[in-house]
Amino acid sequence: MSTQKVFFSMGVSLDGFSAGPHASPQNPMGDGGGPKLHKWLFAQEAFRKNGGFGEGGETGKDNEIAKMKLFRAGAGIMGDNMFKEGEIAWPPNVPFHHHIFVLTTKQRDPVEYPGGTTFHFVTDGIESALKQAKEAAGGKDVQIHGGANTIQQYLNAGLVDEFMVDYAPVFLGKGSIALFENINPNIKVKIVETVASQDVTHVTYAVEAQ
Amino acid sequence: MSTQKVFFSMGVSLDGFSAGPHASPQNPMGDGGGPKLHKWLFAQEAFRKNGGFGEGGETGKDNEIAKMKLFRAGAGIMGDNMFKEGEIAWPPNVPFHHHIFVLTTKQRDPVEYPGGTTFHFVTDGIESALKQAKEAAGGKDVQIHGGANTIQQYLNAGLVDEFMVDYAPVFLGKGSIALFENINPNIKVKIVETVASQDVTHVTYAVEAQ
Numbered sequence: 001m002s003t004q005k006v007f008f009s010m011g012v013s014l015d016g017f018s019a020g021p022h023a024s025p026q027n028p029m030g031d032g033g034g035p036k037l038h039k040w041l042f043a044q045e046a047f048r049k050n051g052g053f054g055e056g057g058e059t060g061k062d063n064e065i066a067k068m069k070l071f072r073a074g075a076g077i078m079g080d081n082m083f084k085e086g087e088i089a090w091p092p093n094v095p096f097h098h099h100i101f102v103l104t105t106k107q108r109d110p111v112e113y114p115g116g117t118t119f120h121f122v123t124d125g126i127e128s129a130l131k132q133a134k135e136a137a138g139g140k141d142v143q144i145h146g147g148a149n150t151i152q153q154y155l156n157a158g159l160v161d162e163f164m165v166d167y168a169p170v171f172l173g174k175g176s177i178a179l180f181e182n183i184n185p186n187i188k189v190k191i192v193e194t195v196a197s198q199d200v201t202h203v204t205y206a207v208e209a210q
Numbered sequence: 211m212s213t214q215k216v217f218f219s220m221g222v223s224l225d226g227f228s229a230g231p232h233a234s235p236q237n238p239m240g241d242g243g244g245p246k247l248h249k250w251l252f253a254q255e256a257f258r259k260n261g262g263f264g265e266g267g268e269t270g271k272d273n274e275i276a277k278m279k280l281f282r283a284g285a286g287i288m289g290d291n292m293f294k295e296g297e298i299a300w301p302p303n304v305p306f307h308h309h310i311f312v313l314t315t316k317q318r319d320p321v322e323y324p325g326g327t328t329f330h331f332v333t334d335g336i337e338s339a340l341k342q343a344k345e346a347a348g349g350k351d352v353q354i355h356g357g358a359n360t361i362q363q364y365l366n367a368g369l370v371d372e373f374m375v376d377y378a379p380v381f382l383g384k385g386s387i388a389l390f391e392n393i394n395p396n397i398k399v400k401i402v403e404t405v406a407s408q409d410v411t412h413v414t415y416a417v418e419a420q
Contacts, residue, residue, distance in 0.1 A: 014399070015226065015388075015389075015390035165224070167377070169415055170395070171399070173392070174392050184383060185230075185242060187381055194404065196403075196413075199400075199401065200401075201401065203411050205224075
């Protein structure tokens with residue numbers, strides 16, 4: 001049996017959202033959403049260094065979680081919207097450093113960025129993308145990077161083993177994007193670990209076998 | 211300055227709901243919602259004893275939180291729907307043991323239950339109900355018991371000082387009742403304390419002055 005896990009790690013507001021209202025490729029985190037929801041993450045040394053945002057940053061337990069979020073996976077999957085947002089928003093050195101399989105409807109050639117990130121475009125569904133990501137991960141875990149809709153598809157298909165929610169103490173309000181919309185209530189999970197911090201509460205959940 | 215606080219304490223699912231789908235006075239916690247969302251609470255000694263559900267139960271840190279939920283307040287406030295649900299669902303010895311002010315549109319005489327719970331019916335709004343509850347609380351704190359709509363009204367009016375969310379590792383799914391629907395994103399909160407447990411993550415938030 002493979003020990004390779006499929007996971008995601010997402011920030012969520014008190015009202016259950018992963019991005020503020022009016023999110024678009026030009027405004028990927030939505031109005032007011034990003035700075036508030038990811039405030040803890042932006043302060044971490046690992047995040048700053050990886051994104052090329054400069055020296056310094058926090059080096060405590062939140063930084064360990066940031067490292068997990070950034071470096072645990074050997075390959076990733078993302079939705080078409082997140083890729084479109086990223087093409088505009090990511091720094092030149094795209095921060096993933098692995099193969100990413102983008103769920104889309106239009107075939108195109110792979111795109112390679114500096115820093116070791118290559119995007120592959122998958123048009124034959126979520127199971128195909130996962131199979132390719134597992135093969136590309138070199139024995140490491142596979143991360144579903146997002147967005148919310150892609151995560152919902154993988155969760156509802158029973159294809160996620162584990163996930164981390166970073167509960168941020170903010171309300172994003174009406175019109176925001178719900179992280180866990182229309183999840184099948186038969187998906188059973190249990191708490192694996194909670195890490196409490198000053199500005200965020202990190203909880204790891206395992207999905208039980210279907 | 212008064213040290214009397216206004217608080218609420220609610221369970222929420224991973225998908226942000228405080229009751230399952232098809233909630234009604236005959237089905238107050240909604241389909242599948244109650245047993246899953248409040249599983250940790252039902253197992254506590256304080257909850258079992260207070261509700262007349264028999265001896266035994268857990269006596270650890272979750273039980274301390276159950277005691278806070280049950281006994282911290284000197285008076286309470288609830289919405290009309292929750293009262294209607296309770297009239298059907300509560301055990302004979304109604305579990306509040308204090309004066310409760312019910313937000314409603316139809317004046318009626320107070321109703322007194324065994325065990326020291328008296329319901330008063332308030333037709334002139336949430337601020338009037340809060341004023342009356344503060345006076346009735348004998349210097350103790352005031353609890354907004356729910357439901358979700360009542361909590362939303364008090365939060366958006368800037369009348370809540372502190373709240374506890376019990377994050378349960380369950381999905382309730384489509385059609386459930388969102389705890390924090392349409393909260394004004396200008397309501398600022400900070401984390402006060404996190405208590406991690408096996409089946410639930412308790413986080414206390416303070417609302418910052420408006």
